[in-house]
Amino acid sequence: MGWIYVIIGGVLEIGWATGLSLSEGFTKPGPSIITSVLILISFYFFSNSMKLLPIGTAYAVFTGIGAAGTAVVGMVFLNEGFSLLKVVFISLLIFGVIGLKMSDKEENDAGRSY
Template identity: 70%
Template sequence: MAWIYLVIGGVLEIGWAIGISFSDGFTDLTPSIITILLLLISFYFFAKSMKMIPIGTAYAVFTGIGAGGTSIIGMVFLGEEISLIKIGFISLLIFGVLGLKFSSNEEEKNEPQNLEAK
């Protein structure tokens, strides 16, 4: 379940990152409110995921989903420049995120971390 929370948080990060550009520096009220709501919900799911996933892995996956997804959305829907080198590096990012997911210990995913006991 923690990985589902992390993916939800990462996808919502794409939404608030794009929302920042549509908010016109937080001067356009509706996109600003939507962006702030997406940001809060995104961090809520991110924080929930970190109860069971190590912080380094969770943060790398969270930001990787956000950065890669935002770049893809920008190129496909917002008219940003598309280049082979960008696609190559986004692919590396995606493979890195998948590598972190598949190299995580099952125990880390299923047992909450107890920071007080350490």
């Protein structure tokens, strides 16, 4: 269940990070309200994930999902420019997050539980 919480929180982070841009420094009321609500919900799920997962892994996955997802949203929907190098580094970030999750599973299998 901890992984579900951190994934939901990370996906919501994509929404609020994008909303920060669209709110233009919280000067637009609609995007500002949506962004604020998404921040609260995102951190609710993230904080619940840390009850069940190691903090370092949970935080890395949370921010990795948010960073990679926000970069993709920026390239695809906000005309922030696309380059092969960006895709390579986003892929490295995703593989790093997957590696952290896999290494946490190995530690849990060795008798360590959260």
